[in-house]
Amino acid sequence: xxxxxxxxxxxxxxxEPLVMQLGAEGRQGVALPITEPAISEVVGSPEDLIPxxxxxxxxxxxxxxxxxxxxxxxxxxxxxxxxxxQISLFGTCTMKYNPRVNEKIVYQPYVxxxxxxxxxxxxxxxxxxxxxxxxxxxxLSGLDKFVFQAGGGADAxxxxxxxxxAFHASRGELxxxxxxxxxxxxxxxxxxxxxxxxxKVITLPLEExxxxxxxxxxxxxxxxxxxxxxxxxxxxxxxNPNIREWVEVVHQxxxxxxxxxxxxxxxxxxxxxxxxxxxxCMFMLHKTFGGPKGGGxxxxxxxxxxxELIPFLPGPLVERNEGGSYELRxxxxxxxxxxxxxxxxxxxxxxxxxxxRAMGIEGLRDAANISVLANNYMEKRILSIPGITxxxxxxxxxxxxxxxxxxxxxxxxxxxxxxxIQNRMPDYGIDGYWLSHEPWFIPEPFTPxxxxxxxxxxxxxxxxxxxxxxTEARENxxxxxxxxxxxxxxxxxxxxxxxxxxxxxxxxxxxxxYMEID
Amino acid sequence: MSKPRSVSVGFLFNPIAGMGGKVGLHGTDHDNFTRALxxxxxxxxxxxxxxxxxxxxxxxxxxxxxxxxxxxGGDLLDQLGIEYTQSGPVSDGKAGGRTSAExxxxxxxxxxxxxxxxxxFAGGDGTARDIxxxxxxxxxxxxxxxxxxxxxxxxxSYPENAAQILIDHVxxxxxxxxxxxxxxxxxxxxxxxxxxxxxxxxxxxxxLTLNSRSLLQSxxxxxxxxxxxxxxxAVALSESFDPDVLYLFGPGRTTSLILQAAGxxxxxxxxxxxxxxxxxxxxLSELEILALLESYPKSFLFLGVIGGQGFLLGRxxxxxxxxxxxxxxxxxxxxxxxxxxxxxxxxxxxxxxxDENIEGSFLTGxxxxxxxxxxxxxxxxxxxxxxxxxxx
Numbered sequence: 062x063x064x065x066x067x068x069x070x071x072x073x074x075x076x077e078p079l080v081m082q083l084g085a086e087g088r089q090g091v092a093l094p095i096t097e098p099a100i101s102e103v104v105g106s107p108e109d110l111i112p113x114x115x116x117x118x119x120x121x122x123x124x125x126x127x128x129x130x131x132x133x134x135x136x137x138x139x140x141x142x143x144x145x146x147q148i149s150l151f152g153t154c155t156m157k158y159n160p161r162v163n164e165k166i167v168y169q170p171y172v173x174x175x176x177x178x179x180x181x182x183x184x185x186x187x188x189x190x191x192x193x194x195x196x197x198x199x200x201l202s203g204l205d206k207f208v209f210q211a212g213g214g215a216d217a218x219x220x221x222x223x224x225x226x227a228f229h230a231s232r233g234e235l236x237x238x239x240x241x242x243x244x245x246x247x248x249x250x251x252x253x254x255x256x257x258x259x260x261k262v263i264t265l266p267l268e269e270x271x272x273x274x275x276x277x278x279x280x281x282x283x284x285x286x287x288x289x290x291x292x293x294x295x296x297x298x299x300x301n302p303n304i305r306e307w308v309e310v311v312h313q314x315x316x317x318x319x320x321x322x323x324x325x326x327x328x329x330x331x332x333x334x335x336x337x338x339x340x341x342c343m344f345m346l347h348k349t350f351g352g353p354k355g356g357g358x359x360x361x362x363x364x365x366x367x368x369e370l371i372p373f374l375p376g377p378l379v380e381r382n383e384g385g386s387y388e389l390r391x392x393x394x395x396x397x398x399x400x401x402x403x404x405x406x407x408x409x410x411x412x413x414x415x416x417x418r419a420m421g422i423e424g425l426r427d428a429a430n431i432s433v434l435a436n437n438y439m440e441k442r443i444l445s446i447p448g449i450t451x452x453x454x455x456x457x458x459x460x461x462x463x464x465x466x467x468x469x470x471x472x473x474x475x476x477x478x479x480x481x482i483q484n485r486m487p488d489y490g491i492d493g494y495w496l497s498h499e500p501w502f503i504p505e506p507f508t509p510x511x512x513x514x515x516x517x518x519x520x521x522x523x524x525x526x527x528x529x530x531x532t533e534a535r536e537n538x539x540x541x542x543x544x545x546x547x548x549x550x551x552x553x554x555x556x557x558x559x560x561x562x563x564x565x566x567x568x569x570x571x572x573x574x575y576m577e578i579d
Numbered sequence: 580m581s582k583p584r585s586v587s588v589g590f591l592f593n594p595i596a597g598m599g600g601k602v603g604l605h606g607t608d609h610d611n612f613t614r615a616l617x618x619x620x621x622x623x624x625x626x627x628x629x630x631x632x633x634x635x636x637x638x639x640x641x642x643x644x645x646x647x648x649x650x651x652g653g654d655l656l657d658q659l660g661i662e663y664t665q666s667g668p669v670s671d672g673k674a675g676g677r678t679s680a681e682x683x684x685x686x687x688x689x690x691x692x693x694x695x696x697x698x699x700f701a702g703g704d705g706t707a708r709d710i711x712x713x714x715x716x717x718x719x720x721x722x723x724x725x726x727x728x729x730x731x732x733x734x735x736s737y738p739e740n741a742a743q744i745l746i747d748h749v750x751x752x753x754x755x756x757x758x759x760x761x762x763x764x765x766x767x768x769x770x771x772x773x774x775x776x777x778x779x780x781x782x783x784x785x786x787l788t789l790n791s792r793s794l795l796q797s798x799x800x801x802x803x804x805x806x807x808x809x810x811x812x813a814v815a816l817s818e819s820f821d822p823d824v825l826y827l828f829g830p831g832r833t834t835s836l837i838l839q840a841a842g843x844x845x846x847x848x849x850x851x852x853x854x855x856x857x858x859x860x861x862x863l864s865e866l867e868i869l870a871l872l873e874s875y876p877k878s879f880l881f882l883g884v885i886g887g888q889g890f891l892l893g894r895x896x897x898x899x900x901x902x903x904x905x906x907x908x909x910x911x912x913x914x915x916x917x918x919x920x921x922x923x924x925x926x927x928x929x930x931x932x933x934d935e936n937i938e939g940s941f942l943t944g945x946x947x948x949x950x951x952x953x954x955x956x957x958x959x960x961x962x963x964x965x966x967x968x969x970x971x
Contacts, residue, residue: 245922261955264918264950264956268959499919
């Protein structure tokens with residue numbers, strides 16, 4: 062039953078050129094003042110500061126625009142893409158509002174204008190925030206040290222794979238321990254990074270209870286086991302209650318255990334990785350901790366571990382010395398080395414610190430509760446829509462912050478697929494949904510995630526749109542199959558994505574492949 | 580209107596079904612029956628039909644059976660002491676000849692004339708096709724898997740499950756009917772233009788069956804586009820053959836990729852063998868494989884999985900019998916399948932349907948399936964005598 066007043070919507074169509082195609086020779090945004098003579102006398106001419114061999118011999122091929130033209134261009138792009146401020150229940154990504162106050166903080170010169178090569182005496186404020194946030198995450202996980210160098214969740218999983226390698230190598234067991242165990246509904250970055258680090262990967266499938274059985278785990282754990290890498294709850298919102306025994310089984314065999322906390326939102330303050338026995342975990346500051354993600358900004362995968370693994374962490378490490386000041390300490394000889402530059406995307410660490418302090422422990426718990434409640438509210442309504450079923454419907458336990466659904470019945474009845482529905486929903490001014498990681502084992506899947514942000518009116522609106530589109534699928538399937546219709550561009554062929562001849566990820570490639578400019 | 584006392588079930592038995600399996604033929608239709616006999620094949624369908632009827636005997640009051648007299652059903656029911664109404668007609672198979680597809684079609688028409696509500700049959704895809712040619716989607720079909728190939732959706736996953744579907748149906752009268760595909764392997768005699776027999780499936784129509792998804796086997800999914808991980812794996816395996824080892828390749832596209840990568844063309848639909856880079860056996864029967872295993876002390880088997888159905892053994896590869904597999908040895912059996920193919924098998928289990936009892940053998944329990952170089956997915960092997968597969 063539709064609960065909302067469905068608004069009429071059509072995205073603005075600006076037919077916006079690429080920024081490289083805008084502007085004109087000689088135009089500029091900001092007219093910088095001429096260097097004062099007293100300064101010039103001391104530092105000399107800017108040209109003299111750059112060695113001859115490093116100077117360009119031709120002009121840099123950047124567009125030349127006024128500030129107004131730049132602002133207008135990006136406003137147009139934002140308007141054409143729902144403005145990043147519409148209802149987005151993009152599952153597994155925990156879409157959250159990024160509070161403006163945190164943006165204000167990171168725009169301050171003492172954050173925005175610092176350079177990692179500065180003397181650390183002049184970086185004390187930033188280092189203190191990084192250190193304090195390290196301690197906050199220790200509280201939330203029970204682990205002993207966090208680092209923020211990883212530029213995302215997969216980077217943090219790669220740290221784990223590298224630390225696994227270094228840890229066993231330090232004990233002379235690497236040649237023997239060459240297997241990492243994961244599950245079919247763990248984030249794909251776990252098997253991928255384990256494989257990239259040279260391990261053989263064993264994937265456990267789901268069984269009757271919606272997670273792999275302890276017996277399955279035991280059947281593959283051996284003296285070859287290097288580590289276990291899992292999510293819990295997993296990607297379909299199911300929590301494995303036997304996880305403590307799992308960790309024990311792997312530890313008894315001499316392996317490490319890594320907790321991928323990509324799905325932390327529903328269990329914040331409810332469980333701690335170390336309490337369950339894990340050696341390490343990862344948090345995504347750009348999802349769970351209020352930092353911007355996707356088009357909104359750089360990501361951070363916070364990697365934490367027990368004291369036993371600290372010697373293997375990537376450096377430099379932010380430490381507080383006996384005098385109370387902060388310093389960047391080189392990691393020791395056992396360190397895996399850097400996985401990214403410097404000590405992480407500091408502005409996002411500061412945003413996450415600000416967000417976590419504002420929430421407080423009670424706020425985090427409320428957020429976890431609300432995200433689970435909101436998901437279960439959504440589940441009740443979504444399952445009342447004909448043609449939609451719950452993935453693994455036989456399972457009676459409640460899903461936590463996410464539920465994976467299937468549109469398989471609707472597809473059989475109408476021929477309209479989950480991708481068609483995903484294309485049609487933005488015609489109503491909301492973001493399309495997340496489908497499922499590969500490989501799909503639930504037919505025509507989709508996975509919304511409510512989180513704690515969205516109001517009940519927002520959730521109802523989203524579900525109403527889904528219901529309307531499912532009705533359209535029955536009454537006018539072609540309308541849905543040919544969607545979107547109210548967006549600045551119509552349906553795109555996915556074929557170009559797999560054709561290197563058509564990729565154009567740089568201006569040069571675009572010119573070469575599409576503009577025939579020498 | 581009074582409630583009917585029992586459900587009227589037509590029972591039809593194909594006595595020669597499955598005979599081609601162990602002798603390396605890929606069906607017992609067309610000329611294969613004579614070839615199967617020449618290769619020393621013995622009947623197998625009767626045993627499988629008896630397995631299906633064992634649980635049904637206790638429910639005999641719930642069903643009224645209709646069956647032709649003689650080897651196409653009546654003999655078997657007589658043996659079990661189950662009463663039945665005789666259908667007809669059957670050309671006299673006992674007069675030196677054998678029953679034919681034409682007999683099957685005649686029997687089905689007679690059953691329809693007698694208003695049967697369900698047709699239960701023991702056979703393979705060929706039998707299913709013959710029945711469907713007459714029945715169409717008029718009555719639900721339930722197949723006791725007894726043939727060489729069983730790609731159609733009407734077959735129970737195991738003989739015992741065919742009985743369970745009927746028992747569930749009478750226990751909860753009016754189980755929903757669903758449409759499933761009738762499929763059969765493409766044959767070169769029917770399709771001379773086909774590159775090779777047995778590879779693709781031909782679609783013959785949508786039949787009705789009873790909605791019991793956990794008991795019915797899924798139709799075979801045929802995907803001509805191999806997953807990249809499997810292609811990489813095949814190349815890696817082809818470059819790692821050890822000398823003086825007999826390598827056996829189970830039927831199917833996936834295992835044939837390894838041979839292709841090694842520059843060897845095999846039979847694709849049968850079991851092939853190579854030794855030190857040369858083919859030493861093609862499209863082998865069970866006895867021929869056993870003979871090779873006697874000659875070559877070290878052996879290694881590459882085995883694929885049937886997409887959709889999830890059968891590992893007992894469908895199209897009956898020549899890989901328990902004695903053969905035991906001789907090769909658990910540690911020398913390498914299963915490979917693409918991860919997408921495995922994810923399409925729900926529940927994620929591999930089915931083993933051998934005539935021999937495999938309880939407690941290495942063909943039950945968890946087993947790693949290789950999906951790409953350095954990647955495996957754990958699957959549990961489920962035997963016919965094990966618990967019914969549970970849907971997840």
